[in-house]
Amino acid sequence: MLETIVSIALLMIAIAMAMLIYRVIKGPTTPDRVIALDALGINLVAIVALTSILLKTSAFLDIILLIAILAFIGTVAFSKYLEKGVIIENERNR
Amino acid sequence: MSLLLLAILSPLLLAVFVPIFYKYFRPIHTGWFVLPLPVILFSYFLTYIPITSGNQFAAQTLSWIPSLGIDFAARVDGLGLLFALLITGIGALVVLYSIYYLGKNKEQLNTFYVYLLMFMGAMLGVVLSDNLIVLYMFWELTSFSSFLLIGYWYNREKSRYGAQKSMLITVFGGLCMLGGIILLYLMTGTFSISEIMNMGADSFFHNSLFIPALIFILLGAFTKSAQFPFHIWLPDAMEAPTPVSAYLHSATMVKAGIYLVARFTPFFGESSVWFWLVSGIGLFTLFWGSFNAVKQIDLKGILAYSTVSQLGMIMSLLGVGAAALHFEGIHDSYFTVATTAAIFHLINHATFKGSLFMVVGIVDHETGTRDIRNLGGLMTFMPITFTVSIIGAFSMAGLPPFNGFLSKEMFFTGMVRIQEAGLFNLETLGILFPIIAWIASIFTFIYSMILVFKTFTGKYQPEKLEKKPHEAPMGMLISPIILVSLVIIIFFFPNLLADTLIAPAMASILPSLLTGTETFHVHIAAWHGFTIELYMTIGVILLGTIMFLTREKWMGIYRIFPEKLTINHVYNGLLNHSQSLSRSFTDFYMNGSIRTYLLYIFTFFIVLLLSTMGLKNAFTLDTSNLGTIGIWEIILALLIVISCIAVLFSKSRMTSIILLGAVGYTVSLFYVLFRAPDLALTQLVIETVSVALFLLCFYHLPKKRNEERMRFKLTNAIISIGVGLVVTLIAISAHSNKVFDSIAQYYVENTYTEAAGKNMVNVILVDFRGFDTMFEITVLAIAAIGIFSMIKLRLSGRKES
Secondary structure (H helix, E strand, C coil), X not given: CHHHHHHHHHHHHHHHHHHHHHHHHHCCCHHHHHHHHXXXXXXXXXXXXXXXXXXXXXXXXXXXXXXXXXXXXXXXHHHHHHHHCCCCCCCCCC | CCHHHHHHHHHHHHHHHHHHHHHHCCCCCCHHHHCHHHHHHHHHXXXXXXXXXXXXXXXXXXXXXXXXXXXXXXXXXXXXXHHHHHHHHHHHXXXXXXXXXXXXXXXXXXXXHHHHHHHHHHXXXXXXXXXXXXXXXXXXXXXXXXXXXXXXXXXXXXXXXXXXXXXXXXXXXXXXXXXXXXXXXXXXXXXXXXXXXXHCCHHHCCCCCHHHHHHHHHHHHHHHCXXXXXXXXXXXXXXXXXXXXXXXXXXXXXXHHHHHHHHHHHHHCXXXXXXXXXXXXXXXXXXXXXXXXXXXXXXXXXXXXXXXXXXXXXXXXXXXXXXXXXXXXXXXXXXXXXXXXXXXHHHHHHHHHHHHHHHHHHHXXXXXXXXXXXXXXXXXXXXXXXXXXXXHHXXXXXXXCCHHHHHHHHHHHHXXXXXXXXXXXXXXXXXXXXXHHHHHHHHHHHHHHHHHHHHHCCCCCHXXXXXXXXXXXXXXXXXXXXXXXXXXXXXXXXXXXXXXXXXXHHHHHCHHHCCCCCCXXXXXXXXXXXXXXXXXXXXXXXXXXXXXXXXXXXXXXXXXXXXXXXXXXHXXXXXXXXXXXXXXXXXXXXXXXXXXXXXXHHHHHHHHHHHHHHHHCCCCCCCCCCCCCCHHHHHHHHHHHXXXXXXXXXXXXXXXXXXXXXXXXXXXXHHHHCXXXXXXXXXXXXXXXXXXXXXXXXXXXXXXXXXXXXXXXXXXXXXXXXXXXXXXXXXXXXXXXXXXCCCHHHHHHHHHHHHCCCCHHHHHHHHHCHHHHHHHHXXXXXXXXXXXXXXXXXXXXXXXX
């Protein structure tokens, strides 16, 4: 029972991801793509979590946290890049 | 180390001290320090005559590389002793001559005598060593020291050209010889010459390596002895100082090839290939050298071609003499006469050619030119030189009462008799032997006359000479006088040499003809009745005189041969063309574009692997040990495929980078799906970092670059599809052919018990196989340091500012 539900959930998320990927490819502007990527990352979290259930293991729980952190950092870095053109700024009093 | 080995190496040892003598004893000519050595060696080698004349030999061995069968083995038999005496005897005379020839203050005597001693030691090593590898080593040392001596006046372009040419040709031959030696070793299993000779050729006659070994060894001998068509280096080697020409290029080095042929006659001599190659090429060289000598205008040029021709004569005699091996016993001395003649002429040639070179050196030294068009009428100024040269030249032409007459008569005897042997289809072609020999002798007569009479008689042309001619100093004349005295002494007492040198040398060349304690009985007589040889000599003299007197009329035949058909032209063309060809070839495939190189690499990858697969019929498809495929794998695979294709067709770089990131993340999802949490963790982080780095690169690209889609190239498409196909096929085949089980079970069982860990991947990384991890840490450290230094270190920029 649980397996079926998890499988259906996975399928839904996969479809969501496919559509997000379409946005990444197509996305007319860069911010569109960045947001799509961020959403992809979150979907990845979901996929990993569901897969862990499916595989009956707790070994992948670290990965969930990592993806969340990376997606956050990546999105922030990208946003900063789009905003200022640099990610790590030089010291101001130089 | 025994005395004999020390004697061979002593010139090399003395060469070490020559620069010291040169530096600290400047007032004394360095040659005086060198002179005693060849004299001592000559007397030392004379003491071996009683041993060798009884067909005994002296041998000494010093272990060098015993595990490879390479020992410094010396063996003095008749042949080796003959050459050793020539080398040391003429060496002593040449050193004496060079003391007067080379000025103390204007020449670099230290280098000259170092090279000369190196050469002398190398030559002694060649003729006395009993080990083929050691022989080859000394052989190459003669090539190198000859190269150095020819290029002695290295600031002259022609010297450098001559040195390079002789180097290329003789080293080519030397390497061929090394190949022959190795083939011999493969056949016989030993490097020892005496052992090989004892085995005899009978058991190797049908070996498939026999003929290649024969040809390779002959190539070595022919290049060294300036046989056709490798004779071209010898005339150009005449740029060397005259003592060098006299020593190396008439008496010793060019005879190393003769020595080699004589040495290997007992082994290869029974083959008809050997007979035809040695005697045929020798005869043609004899003719070609004498024919070309007539047209030379430089005295040393004449002597160079004359040397070529005389070496051809000796070579052909050795070839004909090898036919004697087919007749049992020495009582058929009928055929051994050619071998006798070869050895006898070898000695005679060394005497008269050495003296002639020295005479030419004197003429050059005293008048400043060697061009026969400028010379003439020197007889009254240089009476002693004239006497010496007329004796030498008449001996070379084969006139009595000089030793050349004896050997030329014997040469005719050998050539006439060979067609009676009834071997190797000689009945038909054999008639050519005496005819070619006779024609060549006529040309020999003509150039010998040109050499003497154009130089010393005729009109004296003082305005063309650089110096006022006068007789040479006495010291310079001593050596040629000694040599021409030998010329006359040998004529009147030829049998002085017969038992002491010639018979033992023949015993070394034709050992199978002797049984027990027999020795050859060589009898050389100046007069042997009215035979065909005598008429041939008379014919040579008559026709030669007529042709010499009327040479203005027929010299035109040399213009028939255009310059383009000469072998020199071929050699130069070969050299230039091979250079330009290889340059254009290199320019063609090394075009500097990485795309092209990748094209080569990938094409070779595809061709090699596909053809291996095809030829070995190696493609297999075995589905028995495949796992089941779930829907998630398919979805993820589709995701990766879609993003990969999208990377190829994306319009902007930004999109490509993001899509690559997508591929990376999907891979990490695969890791999750295939239960590799550590890999998935690492993959995620690394992917993020590398995407960030890509973006960094992207940001710093030049602004003007307009973004466009990747251009389509058919070759690229074919190759990339090919690579993908090959890798897929190999992966499938490899998976279908699992030969044995994995060793993973061990790790599963022992991860906790042996290494106290539950994470198997980590335990493998840091415990079971921690070595790899250490070096991967090193790689990362190097990469970090490299990036840091690439960013910080801007040497070129600093220079500019």
